[in-house]
Amino acid sequence: MAMTTMTAPDAVRRVDYRAFLGFAALLVAGGLGPLFLYPTFLMKVWCFALFACAFNLLLGYGGLLSFGHAAFFGGAAYICGHVVKEWGWPPELGLLAGMASAALLGFVIGALAIRRAGIYFAMITLALAQMVYFLCLQLNFTGGENGLQGVPRGRLFGIINLSDNLTMYYVVFAIFFLGLLAIYRTVHSPFGQILKAIRENEPRAISLGFDVGYYKLSAFVMSAALSGLAGSAKALTFQLASLADAHWHMSGEVVLMTLLGGVGTIFGPVIGAGVIVTLQNELADKVGPWVSVIIGSFFVICVLLFRRGIVGELGAWLGGKKPNGPPGGGH
């Protein structure tokens, strides 16, 4: 089925037109956001949105449910924080270092995990991510439960002063936007089509002569690298890296964001991340102890009413066209 939509030219064109509107809306929202909302809060939204989109690349388009993505997000935050704080690297190299370390980690974890499918895949990623968490707890440079604190934001390319909150905001937004474009491009490339084919019917993809393992691993590494980029951006934004970023709760949270927004849709994870981060932050001083209860109930309601996630359901309602992937990725 995925193969037929791929070859239908008008379907591709329609997707492009819709996506164009979506990207334009995002640009407007991102550009004007700081006029209405607090920039630091928005930066957090963009970091998590990129993280969720990277995760969605794997779950939504590759059909692989990883339960260990916090390892890439948190691990990269520590690496980026360390090279910037202790070794005095400029922020752009810090971001790259975080991203590269996450890609490397993704290669190791991915190579082991893709040998199994379904729940076993999820458990292997969880187990390996827990090992990374213990490393973050035990290694000296991470500061244990104190976390890595006081990371300087520095100057991007030696000229752009990131200590200015608004400048930092637009840099983070640019990182998010470029990351999202990269994901969009990947999904709509032949590579992405093969990935979807593997998701739909793996034996058939093998019989067509594709090296399935290679495609899965590439998607895994790419997802890990972009998660790492999100983690590094977050480390620079908040000037810290803490254990919470590498904890399995974070792996769960990103699943939640993706499912809530709409798995297998380009913009779903952005909405999902926005909703979760807003609830966490805005409820913090309003409802006190009820934050977790409210987020939990919200999730239950969404799962019951919008099975395809907010964007998935909206897309189905507007266009009648099935969103880019079925919600069954989370098997």
Next chain:
Amino acid sequence: MLSKTVLLATVAGLALGGSAFAQAPQTVRIGVLTDLSGLYSDLSGQGSVSATKMAVDDFIAKEKPSFKVEVVSADHQNKADIAANKAREWFEKDGVDLVTDLVTSSTALAASKIAKEKNKIAIVNGAATTALTNKECNDVTIHYTYDTYSLANGTAGAVSSQPNGKTWYFLTADYAFGHALEADSAAVVVANGGKVLGTSRHPFPGSDFSAFLLKAQASGAQIIGLANAGTDTTNSIKQAAEFGITPKQSLAGLLVFITDINALGLKATQGMYLTEAFYWDLNDETRAWSKRFFDLNKKMPTMVQAGQYSSTYQYLLAVKKAGTNDTAKVMAAMKAATINDFFAKNGKIRDDGRMVHDMYLFQVKKPEESKAPWDYYKLVSTIPAEKAFQPLDKSTCPLIKK
């Protein structure tokens, strides 16, 4: 925004022909950033918010200040990024002057950094890490109630100077925090002529402590030191009671709070030694204040909540004395003051931000000795302020000149 109001107030003051000191702030805002929903909400949480409001009400009633005081609160959910985000937002947008409570070490350190960047004040009552007054110290942060050093050294020092506290066995959480707690305590035990018979390192977080506890039992040590925290501590206490290790051997909790004792019950915790900065039943003053707290919250205050009241009151006194909410002047006034209230006697805030005051070594009562709810502790000894905290010459805080 606030500086604008201050400026306006100054202009108005001068225009009215008032003295040059008429720059008192119109409103002082205190942000209580705490754990309202998680693991530590019992220890600080809503009780800390309540204690802060008590302090504000008492201050206004007694001191009749010329400025208003507002209290805001938020749940940092024990996540450093939420704490950093909220603190920054409070300072930048809402004109908050002081962020306080801060329960876990990562949130406290994060908020302290933001306070320094924004030149506002952070007073930490919930978190225990000594990093706040050592490597990560700064001139806008005060660590008020307690820290790991005062608890570990207090307990280890006081217990090992007794004849039945000479031999120790440590049960240690296997990460930096546990190692530090163990090393600090072991040094004191040895200095007091005691002996450390052995150590078991358990994974963090752990759930089954049986193997480690049986080793501790076999060692025959008089005291089993618990160099761990949170659920690890409560689980090891429970299991030690189940194995019949206590009360034959005594436990020494290096990071235990009255809420843990309340949750575990006296049967499991009897005979345990622990150090606290405050206990409701110490004297008439503590009883009077704690009764008021109890009427509002239906539970007795922890040392964190008592410290929260005391530090808030001291902060407001300093603002009144300095006649401004300017950070440097308020910090100077706080450091110049001698703190005397129900919480601390002759307390002083040192240059590294450490508030030094007496600490107390308690032993948990046997169930039959306890006469009323919350009647948990016997006072064993008072640890004088100069011995209770890390001496300044050992501090690695860059503000301390040697």
